[in-house]
Amino acid sequence: MAHPLFFLVVCLVLAPAAAAHDLQSNEEGYISLLLSNKGVDFAKDVLINKAVSTIIPLQLPDIEKSVKIPLIGKVHMILSNITIYSVNISSSYVETGNPGLVLVASGATASLSMKWAYSYSTWLIVISDSGDASVQVKGMEVGLTVAFKEQGGTLELSLLDCGCHVQDITIKLNGGASWLYQGIVDAFQGSIGSAVENAISKKIKEEIVKLDSLLQSLPKQIPIDHVAALNATFVDSPVLSNSFIELEINGLFTATDDFAVPRRSSLFYNCPAKMIGISLHEDVFNTAGLVYLNAGCMHWIVDNSLNHSFLNTAAWKYIYPQLYLQYPYHDMSLDISATSSPAVKIAKNGINVTIYLDVTVNVLDDSKVIPVACISLEINASCSPQILWNKIAGTLKLKSFTMSLKWSEIGNVHMDLLQPVIFALLETVFIPYVNLHLMRGFPLPLIHGFSLQNAEILYTESKIMTCSNLLYA
Numbered sequence: 081m082a083h084p085l086f087f088l089v090v091c092l093v094l095a096p097a098a099a100a101h102d103l104q105s106n107e108e109g110y111i112s113l114l115l116s117n118k119g120v121d122f123a124k125d126v127l128i129n130k131a132v133s134t135i136i137p138l139q140l141p142d143i144e145k146s147v148k149i150p151l152i153g154k155v156h157m158i159l160s161n162i163t164i165y166s167v168n169i170s171s172s173y174v175e176t177g178n179p180g181l182v183l184v185a186s187g188a189t190a191s192l193s194m195k196w197a198y199s200y201s202t203w204l205i206v207i208s209d210s211g212d213a214s215v216q217v218k219g220m221e222v223g224l225t226v227a228f229k230e231q232g233g234t235l236e237l238s239l240l241d242c243g244c245h246v247q248d249i250t251i252k253l254n255g256g257a258s259w260l261y262q263g264i265v266d267a268f269q270g271s272i273g274s275a276v277e278n279a280i281s282k283k284i285k286e287e288i289v290k291l292d293s294l295l296q297s298l299p300k301q302i303p304i305d306h307v308a309a310l311n312a313t314f315v316d317s318p319v320l321s322n323s324f325i326e327l328e329i330n331g332l333f334t335a336t337d338d339f340a341v342p343r344r345s346s347l348f349y350n351c352p353a354k355m356i357g358i359s360l361h362e363d364v365f366n367t368a369g370l371v372y373l374n375a376g377c378m379h380w381i382v383d384n385s386l387n388h389s390f391l392n393t394a395a396w397k398y399i400y401p402q403l404y405l406q407y408p409y410h411d412m413s414l415d416i417s418a419t420s421s422p423a424v425k426i427a428k429n430g431i432n433v434t435i436y437l438d439v440t441v442n443v444l445d446d447s448k449v450i451p452v453a454c455i456s457l458e459i460n461a462s463c464s465p466q467i468l469w470n471k472i473a474g475t476l477k478l479k480s481f482t483m484s485l486k487w488s489e490i491g492n493v494h495m496d497l498l499q500p501v502i503f504a505l506l507e508t509v510f511i512p513y514v515n516l517h518l519m520r521g522f523p524l525p526l527i528h529g530f531s532l533q534n535a536e537i538l539y540t541e542s543k544i545m546t547c548s549n550l551l552y553a
Contacts, residue, residue: 112359115325119355119550124174126552128185135283138164140192140275147267155200159213159268162275166191176320180227180240190217190276196253212254217276219247224284228320233300233313237292244280246273301334304522307375308368309336333367335374354536354547358524360472362426362542368522369421378418382509383444384411390501393443399498400441402491403452407443415440416510419456424463428539431463433476437510438486439502453493454486459506463518467535467546471521476511526550 115123140162149155170187192215199208225241249269302310311334319326372378384391391412397404416439423434437457443450459481465474483502485493524546526532535548 111361111364112326112328114327114357114359116355116357117323120174120176120325122355122550122552124172124183127183128169128172132167132169134287135280136165136167138279138283140164140279143268143271143275145267145271149200153200155198157196157198157267159272160195160197162192162194162272164190164192164276164279175322176325177322178320180225181320181325182223182225184221184223186221188220188222190220191215192217192272192276214252214254215272216250216252217246217248217273218250220276221245221247222280222284224288226288228318230314230317233315234298235295235314235318237288237295239285239288242281242284242288244277244284246276249273301336303336304333307336307377308333308371310334333364333371335371354534355550356532357545357547359543359545362424362431365424366421369424373418373421378421380416380510380513381413382416382505383413388509390504395501398494399501400453400491400493403441403443406490407445407450411444413442413444413449414505415442415451426539426542426544428541430539431465431474431544432479433461433463435459435461439505452490453488455493455498455502456484456486457502458482461511465537465544466519467524467532467537467548468519468521470524470526470531472524472546473519473521475515475518478506478511481506 142162143159144157146154146156167188167190169185170189172183172185175182175184194213194215195210196213197208197210199206201207222244223242224239227238227240229236229238249272251265251269251272298312300311300313302312304310312329315328369378382388382391389395391414393400393404393407393410393412396412416437419436419438422436425432425434435458437459439455439457440451441453441455443452460479461476462479463474463476465472467473481502483495483499485495524532529552531551532546532548533551535546538545538547
């Protein structure tokens with residue numbers, strides 16, 4: 081089972097992001113995660129449940145004492161197999177700010193089981209007995225303060241303070257003489273309380289060390305597919321205020337084997353009515369396009385397997401007369417290639433995308449593919465983002481396009497007559513194909529078990545933000 085504090089820390093600070101080498105020199109972009117007080121409380125409740133399930137059962141060291149009992153004398157007592165098997169937390173809270181994150185659980189109760197044994201000597205014989213007992217710990221308070229520091233793209237976690245205090249203990253013996261009960265209560269009540277306090281404090285310290293090691297081992301790159309990856313390096317230490325926790329990570333896509341240390345820039349968002357806010361700079365999307373373009377993924381061939389009527393020279397008789405005269409009733413194919421990465425621009429009223437394409441017109445003559453002309457396109461589209469489960473997806477909608485003849489091998493092309501054909505190509509082939517891939521989505525920074533609920537998308541200059549509640553299953 082994962083370390084209990086890991087669940088809170090990841091909820092608060094873990095967000096995949098990326099850096100692209102090509103834009104690193106003159107542009108900055110990142111993903112920012114902001115957790116409101118509501119989100120911190122939610123993460124705190126998850127942490128406590130996970131912490132309790134991880135700590136329990138907790139074994140305490142044996143306790144031995146020699147006690148002088150009236151009328152009996154010196155009695156040697158030992159408590160063994162002391163085990164905390166149940167903990168209940170009645171209230172808890174989290175405070176954020178200087179010097180770090182403070183988590184306090186109060187009014188807690190714990191149930192323990194143990195074995196007892198005693199022995200004492202008379203002038204004739206040695207008398208001994210043993211049995212078991214149950215212990216109820218009440219009014220327990222546990223607190224810790226941790227600090228986060230960014231170091232070389234990772235987060236270092238340090239424990240500033242930790243403690244546990246037990247207010248009251250009730251012991252119930254099964255078997256044994258009446259004097260034995262009072263003797264154990266008098267001799268061991270304080271020792272049991274101290275043992276519980278020390279064991280829980282020690283366990284927290286051990287878990288913090290393990291968690292820090294775990295944070296250091298988190299991958300700095302998160303692969304999306306064989307082409308692109310996200311650079312999960314942190315750009316600065318988390319901002320801990322009294323109303324939110326903010327973490328900023330460089331958010332640009334990178335090729336799988338390309339890596340650059342991110343630079344920091346500032347961002348502030350707030351979603352007071354929601355638990356979590358995740359912002360994405362437009363350069364996240366711009367570098368995604370750049371990575372996939374450089375990998376050769378923005379190239380498509382449209383042929384007659386799709387049964388389009390315009391993929392025969394007969395349909396081009398008036399559009400491209402020389403083509404029809406030279407290759408009458410020949411099948412055709414269109415070779416579509418992006419000439420540069422799509423330009424994504426986010427404004428307060430939405431997302432605009434400009435796509436630059438070259439469409440090469442080919443004639444299929446027997447087994448030969450003969451390029452005869454090339455049309456350059458500049459496509460303007462709007463994008464509507466959506467949150468699908470834990471991914472951000474979207475759809476494009478064509479707004480307008482312009483085109484020009486780049487070159488022709490066999491005469492002139494009547495561009496005004498070609499425009500309806502290109503419009504049909506974009507509306508029925510290109511845009512649906514792109515949307516099919518966009519709707520697959522890219523993962524948002526959430527760990528396994530958490531999902532977004534009732535997400536809203538907000539726009540500002542150069543950034544979008546999703547504000548959402550969290551659901552833990």
